[in-house]
Amino acid sequence: MYRTATKRLLLLRAPSGSNINIKTKARLRFPFLLPHHQNIDNNTCRFSSTSEIPQSSPNQTFNPNPNQHSTSTSTAEEARPQETQRKRRYVEYEDEQARVLQASLPHVVRLGWTEAAMIAGARAVGVSPSIIGSFPRKEAALVEFFMDDCLQRLIDRIDSGEELKSTIPSDHISTLIRFRLEMQAPYISKWPQALSIQAQPLNVPTSFKQRAMLVDEIWHAVGDEASDIDWYVKRTVLGGIYSTTEIYMLTDSSPGLSSLLWSSNLSLFLNK
Amino acid sequence: FKEVHEEEKSRLVGNVFSSVASSYDLMNDIMSVGLHRLWKDRLVSKLNPFPGMKHLDVAGGTGDVAFRILETLNSVKRRATQDVLEDNLHEKTQIIVCDINPNMLNVGKKRAMERGLGEDKSLIWVEGDAEALKFEDNSLDGYTIVFGIRNVTHIEKVLAEAYRVLKQGGRFLCLELSHVEVPVFKELYDYYSFSVIPAVGELVAGDRNSYQYLVESIRCFPSQETFASMIAAAGFQKVEYENLVGGVVAIHSGLKF
Numbered sequence: 163m164y165r166t167a168t169k170r171l172l173l174l175r176a177p178s179g180s181n182i183n184i185k186t187k188a189r190l191r192f193p194f195l196l197p198h199h200q201n202i203d204n205n206t207c208r209f210s211s212t213s214e215i216p217q218s219s220p221n222q223t224f225n226p227n228p229n230q231h232s233t234s235t236s237t238a239e240e241a242r243p244q245e246t247q248r249k250r251r252y253v254e255y256e257d258e259q260a261r262v263l264q265a266s267l268p269h270v271v272r273l274g275w276t277e278a279a280m281i282a283g284a285r286a287v288g289v290s291p292s293i294i295g296s297f298p299r300k301e302a303a304l305v306e307f308f309m310d311d312c313l314q315r316l317i318d319r320i321d322s323g324e325e326l327k328s329t330i331p332s333d334h335i336s337t338l339i340r341f342r343l344e345m346q347a348p349y350i351s352k353w354p355q356a357l358s359i360q361a362q363p364l365n366v367p368t369s370f371k372q373r374a375m376l377v378d379e380i381w382h383a384v385g386d387e388a389s390d391i392d393w394y395v396k397r398t399v400l401g402g403i404y405s406t407t408e409i410y411m412l413t414d415s416s417p418g419l420s421s422l423l424w425s426s427n428l429s430l431f432l433n434k
Numbered sequence: 435f436k437e438v439h440e441e442e443k444s445r446l447v448g449n450v451f452s453s454v455a456s457s458y459d460l461m462n463d464i465m466s467v468g469l470h471r472l473w474k475d476r477l478v479s480k481l482n483p484f485p486g487m488k489h490l491d492v493a494g495g496t497g498d499v500a501f502r503i504l505e506t507l508n509s510v511k512r513r514a515t516q517d518v519l520e521d522n523l524h525e526k527t528q529i530i531v532c533d534i535n536p537n538m539l540n541v542g543k544k545r546a547m548e549r550g551l552g553e554d555k556s557l558i559w560v561e562g563d564a565e566a567l568k569f570e571d572n573s574l575d576g577y578t579i580v581f582g583i584r585n586v587t588h589i590e591k592v593l594a595e596a597y598r599v600l601k602q603g604g605r606f607l608c609l610e611l612s613h614v615e616v617p618v619f620k621e622l623y624d625y626y627s628f629s630v631i632p633a634v635g636e637l638v639a640g641d642r643n644s645y646q647y648l649v650e651s652i653r654c655f656p657s658q659e660t661f662a663s664m665i666a667a668a669g670f671q672k673v674e675y676e677n678l679v680g681g682v683v684a685i686h687s688g689l690k691f
Contacts, residue, residue, distance in 0.1 A: 254691075
């Protein structure tokens with residue numbers, strides 16, 4: 163996941179004693195015993211970063227890009243004297259990756275959640291499509307980015323408070339779910355493909371985690387203070403309701419989302 | 435281990451490859467028990483080629499990697515439903531094989547004909563030095579070097595050149611024999627390298643010294659971590675490596691921005 167608050171990257175430092183101040187970012191893969199044997203655990207510790215203060219040196223020509231994420235990441239910096247003339251705009255690769263994915267989203271409607279959409283996105287941003295090879299699970303990266311983006315938008319909306327002011331408390335949950343699902347409405351024609359990508363065994367851990375976060379966020383916004391078994395029950399139930407509504411949305415062929423959808427959702431809650 | 439001066443190294447390497455060119459592929463098969471094919475397959479799948487790609491394979495003399503890339507692209511193309519990028523990107527694909535040794539290139543060209551790729555306009559053979567490439571800055575989507583970086587005299591120069599010629603978003607991939615740290619396996623591997631390989635080299639290629647050089651050069655090559663930091667020092671980001679067969683080979687990759 164690209165934009166969650168828990169990101170840690172393993173940092174690799176160049177051997178000390180050199181007059182070059184280099185801090186590099188490198189991620190180590192787990193050793194492979196045979197080709198084609200993937201270590202799935204790799205994914206869970208991949209997206210994490212620790213905040214670090216970059217060391218300054220007299221020959222430094224650029225500063226790390228201001229980071230839009232909540233934790234800062236340290237960057238690879240070259241401070242060689244002969245490099246000072248080459249004023250290179252330093253770009254973090256994750257930002258670039260996020261940019262490419264963001265640019266790919268408009269193409270999804272036409273091309274689906276596929277590499278073709280990502281290639282088009284990369285071209286649109288002006289970056290070589292080879293970057294797609296660096297996404298470990300390609301299409302899944304695009305879907306996950308979209309899910310994270312939606313979650314972020316939901317959180318922003320909740321924080322700004324508007325969403326919940328106008329509705330009665332018992333309607334909060336369905337309002338939030340409605341808001342969240344409406345974000346998917348533009349992509350509804352290709353959403354089944356996204357769901358199938360999320361359901362693939364390799365992608366299940368991440369997609370499950372994203373949905374868990376989503377459900378947790380909604381309960382938290384509603385002011386839930388449950389503990390022990392209740393916590394799990396509530397989230398599981400909401401997860402189920404969310405998923406069924408989502409799937410029902412796929413079958414809904416009316417332009418715009420029908421009120422039937424939402425009223426059925428509401429009734430599920432009232433019965434709860 | 436034989437001591438070799440820098441200036442000598444390129445001459446010696448030149449001699450090695452001139453003499454082994456014709457049996458290079460056969461020796462690869464024997465030494466790696468056919469595994470090198472799987473390793474190269476893995477490399478190409480990591481590269482994730484796309485139509486319209488401009489790719490450079492350095493020290494790729496006999497063309498293994500280039501053929502695999504072309505075959506991946508051609509098979510993808512035949513999946514007609516995938517061909518949604520309407521423009522004729524396929525014609526713009528360029529896979530360039532660069533090697534310092536003309537004998538290796540000739541062997542490669544012959545093999546291309548045998549595989550039916552002799553007429554493929556995307557495949558270009560160029561003689562050149564990895565430390566001083568004749569390509570423009572920011573012109574290539576991908577750069578691979580397979581079992582070649584061990585043989586260059588100045589690794590940093592090669593990495594710097596690779597960085598220079600790649601576009602924004604371009605990927606660098608390197609497949610190379612590397613260090614094994616797994617306890618028991620390490621001893622077996624050492625025994626295999628120092629006793630078996632030069633003997634087989636003598637039998638098959640008639641050249642014990644070249645293969646002795648090969649085995650020693652593997653030991654002298656930097657470890658996975660050191661090499662990764664060298665790649666990062668050249669400016670690449672997201673530097674990662676993947677060990678295959680416990681470290682016998684490693685695929686290092688980096689992104690340019």
